[in-house]
Amino acid sequence: MARPDAETDLRLEDGSARGYEGLQAKLKARYVKDRATGTLAASLPVARLAAEFDVPVQGVLKRRRDAMSVRLNLEDLDIAGAMKLAGQPESASGRLAGTLTVEGPAREPLLDFTLRGQDVRYQTPPPGFSLPVPLAFQLRAASDREDQTLDARLDVEGVGSQMYRPADALHGGRADGEAAHAR
Numbered sequence: 001m002a003r004p005d006a007e008t009d010l011r012l013e014d015g016s017a018r019g020y021e022g023l024q025a026k027l028k029a030r031y032v033k034d035r036a037t038g039t040l041a042a043s044l045p046v047a048r049l050a051a052e053f054d055v056p057v058q059g060v061l062k063r064r065r066d067a068m069s070v071r072l073n074l075e076d077l078d079i080a081g082a083m084k085l086a087g088q089p090e091s092a093s094g095r096l097a098g099t100l101t102v103e104g105p106a107r108e109p110l111l112d113f114t115l116r117g118q119d120v121r122y123q124t125p126p127p128g129f130s131l132p133v134p135l136a137f138q139l140r141a142a143s144d145r146e147d148q149t150l151d152a153r154l155d156v157e158g159v160g161s162q163m164y165r166p167a168d169a170l171h172g173g174r175a176d177g178e179a180a181h182a183r
Helices: 057-061 079-086 166-171
Strands: 006-017 020-032 035-044 045-056 067-078 094-105 110-122 135-143 150-157
Touching: 067 079, 079 094, 110 150
Parallel strands: none
Antiparallel strands: 006 020, 020 035, 035 045, 045 067, 067 094, 094 110, 110 135, 135 150
């Protein structure tokens, strides 16, 4: 049985949800001959998101070699605002931005991901873990084009000379009894 083709152009302007006003969204998409293509743009008071996609739906489901691509761009996510929007306690604050690209054959697509944080703070009542000073970070993960393994790196700025190690908290220090220090 043949699959039907479809096309849509949806817009939300000046919407509201959970007390937030000024929500914007635009979806322009097509589904033709088993391929979903299009763009999505969304703007909330707490973030902006843009996406482009070109996905062979059955190619993904059946793990075929059909070419695909998905690109997401997250801009200026307010962590505290997003926590509030999700109905969660506002224990974290700061800003996040990032990109995600998945492209290549649907059977073995390659991933490229970057997440950047600025002025990130996290506070919980004792005995919980808290960040005493704001920090910045960049998390980068990407598929290796040679062997398709996932390589990742996390760079953190703002961590002082002492670092938190879960094993230390559980065992009262390192195996030799000394405290752990970043060097």
